[in-house]
Amino acid sequence: MVGLCDVHTLLRLPTGIFYAQGVKANVLFFDRKEASKTPWTERLWIYDLRTNKHFTLKANPLRPEDLREFVDCYNPENRHERKEAERFRSFSYDELMQRDKANLDIFWLKDDSIEDSENLPEPEVLALEIVENLQSALEQFLSITEELEEKEGPAVG
Secondary structure, eight states, rough: OEEEEEEEEEEEEEESSSSSSTTEEEEEEEEEEESSSSSSEEEEEEOOTTTTOOOOOOSSSOOGGGHHHHHHHHHHGGGGGGBTTTTTEEEEEHHHHGGGOOOOOOSOOOTTTTTOGSSSSSSHHHHHHHHHHHHHHHHHHHHHHHHHHHOSOOOOO
16 A cells, blocks of 8 residues: 555754754654555645754744744645745645655755855865965964973973
């Protein structure tokens, strides 16, 4: 049997709100159905509460009002009458199955924390900056080592 439930909504939660920073959590909403040879899921609605949202466990915890827009978009009275919004998009079953291994890590909002790759310097310039930074760091460590040797005498080893 292929279909046992209609997976209709995915809520992408911000990283780190349940565990450590970097841990991604999602909430799946589905209706259990009778077994079927064909999938029950026709469309998956995804709400992105992760991109450009920053919550912490103590200083800026997730509050009920942060979920208000999701609840409005979810439309609990009639989820078949939903409308797309900036953070709420719909994907057909066929679109989802065409993704590599049906991966549901789907995002469409521009992440402000990621620099625009079109404005990055050429690789040679980046490599030269890295070399210069490493050389500068090495010189600073050598200077610190020399100062320590002057104060304490040469290291024995």
